[in-house]
Amino acid sequence: DAKTTQPPSMDCAEGRAANLPCNHSTISGNEYVYWYRQIHSQGPQYIIHGLKNNETNEMASLIITEDRKSSTLILPHATLRDTAVYYCIVSSPRAGNNRKLIWGLGTSLAVNP
Amino acid sequence: DSGVTQTPKHLITATGQRVTLRCSPRSGDLSVYWYQQSLDQGLQFLIQYYNGEERAKGNILERFSAQQFPDLHSELNLSSLELGDSALYFCASSVVEYREVPGELFFGEGSRLTVL
Numbered sequence: 001d002a003k004t005t006q007p008p009s010m011d012c013a014e015g016r017a018a019n020l021p022c023n024h025s026t027i028s029g030n031e032y033v034y035w036y037r038q039i040h041s042q043g044p045q046y047i048i049h050g051l052k053n054n055e056t057n058e059m060a061s062l063i064i065t066e067d068r069k070s071s072t073l074i075l076p077h078a079t080l081r082d083t084a085v086y087y088c089i090v091s092s093p094r095a096g097n098n099r100k101l102i103w104g105l106g107t108s109l110a111v112n113p
Numbered sequence: 114d115s116g117v118t119q120t121p122k123h124l125i126t127a128t129g130q131r132v133t134l135r136c137s138p139r140s141g142d143l144s145v146y147w148y149q150q151s152l153d154q155g156l157q158f159l160i161q162y163y164n165g166e167e168r169a170k171g172n173i174l175e176r177f178s179a180q181q182f183p184d185l186h187s188e189l190n191l192s193s194l195e196l197g198d199s200a201l202y203f204c205a206s207s208v209v210e211y212r213e214v215p216g217e218l219f220f221g222e223g224s225r226l227t228v229l
Contacts, residue, residue: 034217043115043203043220044156087155103148103155 018075022088037084119221131192138206145187
């Protein structure tokens, strides 16, 4: 599975958009980009995932560059409750049900009032 | 609430002891994953079970073992505990996976193990 690089920390003002970058320059053609977040030692929470097209759900938007070597998670209107560690992970679906995600240290996002 | 239940939430024990952590996956999920998160570290994948069978192994020590029972709950057994085993242990479950599009993992709230 490809490795990802994320900034260790970011700040964002409440109500503004939070744009979290992720570099995955060694991503291969069948690998998906996943985003999870972890709020203060709670269990990680799934946010969104994508392969090549941009994706949007009720939580966030995922923008993947055309060459797929990087992506950005966008929280459109950050709130204090979005303060968390955000993990960007790439992983390929495997035959059967073997799938393990390799987690880095993520980006610690602080949303400030 | 993810639907994944882990017990106990907190556990304090001494070096050399053995503990068992329990996980009940979401209703209908056949896959269970175990992860370890030490202080200020990312999650380390330990092991995965699918419908009772071991499917993938990560950085799991020989002192650790796991199993998934017919009712799909899983247990992680940690023995000969060392100070360095102090960590958060997370269980996650997922729906039956599609070959082409992987789904998301649903995590429990974790079991915090402290070895003194």
